[in-house]
Amino acid sequence: MEEIDALMTAHPWLGLCLKTLAGALVGYVVHAVVHRIALRAARRYALAERIMHFTRRPFQWLLILLLVHLALADATQPAAVLGLVRQTLSILIILLVTAFVVRLIAALADFVTISHPVTVTDNLRARSLHTKVLVLARTAMFLVGLLGVGSVLMTFPNVRQVGASLLASAGVAGILAGLAARPVLGNLIAGLQIALTQPIRLDDVLIVENEWGRVEEITETYVVIRIWDERRLIVPLEYFIQNPFQNWTRNSSQLLGSVFLWVDFRMPLEPLRARLKEIVEGAPEWDRRVCVLQVTDTSERAMQLRILVSAPSSSTTWDLRCKVREQLLVHLQENYPDMLPQVRATIAPSAHGEDPVAAPPGGRAGPPGDAVTEAS
Numbered sequence: 001m002e003e004i005d006a007l008m009t010a011h012p013w014l015g016l017c018l019k020t021l022a023g024a025l026v027g028y029v030v031h032a033v034v035h036r037i038a039l040r041a042a043r044r045y046a047l048a049e050r051i052m053h054f055t056r057r058p059f060q061w062l063l064i065l066l067l068v069h070l071a072l073a074d075a076t077q078p079a080a081v082l083g084l085v086r087q088t089l090s091i092l093i094i095l096l097v098t099a100f101v102v103r104l105i106a107a108l109a110d111f112v113t114i115s116h117p118v119t120v121t122d123n124l125r126a127r128s129l130h131t132k133v134l135v136l137a138r139t140a141m142f143l144v145g146l147l148g149v150g151s152v153l154m155t156f157p158n159v160r161q162v163g164a165s166l167l168a169s170a171g172v173a174g175i176l177a178g179l180a181a182r183p184v185l186g187n188l189i190a191g192l193q194i195a196l197t198q199p200i201r202l203d204d205v206l207i208v209e210n211e212w213g214r215v216e217e218i219t220e221t222y223v224v225i226r227i228w229d230e231r232r233l234i235v236p237l238e239y240f241i242q243n244p245f246q247n248w249t250r251n252s253s254q255l256l257g258s259v260f261l262w263v264d265f266r267m268p269l270e271p272l273r274a275r276l277k278e279i280v281e282g283a284p285e286w287d288r289r290v291c292v293l294q295v296t297d298t299s300e301r302a303m304q305l306r307i308l309v310s311a312p313s314s315s316t317t318w319d320l321r322c323k324v325r326e327q328l329l330v331h332l333q334e335n336y337p338d339m340l341p342q343v344r345a346t347i348a349p350s351a352h353g354e355d356p357v358a359a360p361p362g363g364r365a366g367p368p369g370d371a372v373t374e375a376s
Helices: 002-010 012-042 046-072 081-113 124-153 157-168 170-181 181-198 268-280 314-335
Strands: 205-208 211-218 222-227 232-236 253-262 291-298 304-310 345-348 370-375
Touching: 012 046, 046 345, 081 124, 124 181, 124 211, 211 232, 253 314, 268 291, 268 304, 268 314, 304 314
Parallel strands: none
Antiparallel strands: 205 211, 211 222, 222 232, 253 304, 291 304, 345 370
């Protein structure tokens, strides 16, 4: 034993390496034993299983570094290097604690989202919960990460002195920091407002900047909207607090779809209503709530028909509208081809009672363009 102590005293680097290796090895073994015991106990509880799955790696490295730090607590040589090693270990431990807390928040959010799937038919409550949990979780992760970085910076003496100087001139520093961080803080506060009041939720159908799309992702600073043609519209969170927009699924995904047709005044409406009823009853997209055909406008040439149909979602409403429009046009073409909008013209006699297209005495017939034409 004395020989080992003498060897370490003669070679301080060797003693430092052996202590570091011993601490890491003990930490690895302790983590393996604890993880196996905890995994067996967590099989009955889904939340505990998700937490262990998400936090395994940060916890493993954190335990190893803590035991290494403990093993080097009584080390005195080499003094020049020990200070740097201990500060490095402290920084890594702070970062690992931050990562562990972030992964813990992610595990809780993942458990809530898995427990409330959005694949069911009536997913309004699930989408609302997903939005609230994900936005709050990301905001909490951002704040934890900010605290972790601040804690790391405070381990440096120079940074601590700068922080004290800034606190001494807090008035000017606060104003400058507030102006510089206004976009970040504004989006952060807007994210909290959206999570609590929920003007939008995940998978909501929106009209933003004249674009139709679904909310694909809500981060701590912006919202990703998947446009119908697979483009992505990136919108800051503050936009949804400061600007009006359309939300087609705010309270329910059910929608009314309209189809407009122009037909001749002589078109009988009851056959069209009967055909419309046949079309929607044979369409799986119809939810059997609304099926109406009405004359909503007239012009000098035709009358406008508006067909209202209902469907359980925006995408099925679009498909149902297209189906109704196409099949009604086919019905008109096959059964009432003369009832599509027409132009009527009346050729009136001239002011002298002469036939405008008859040949005058001793001359040739005038061109048809000399007649008076009235369109109705």
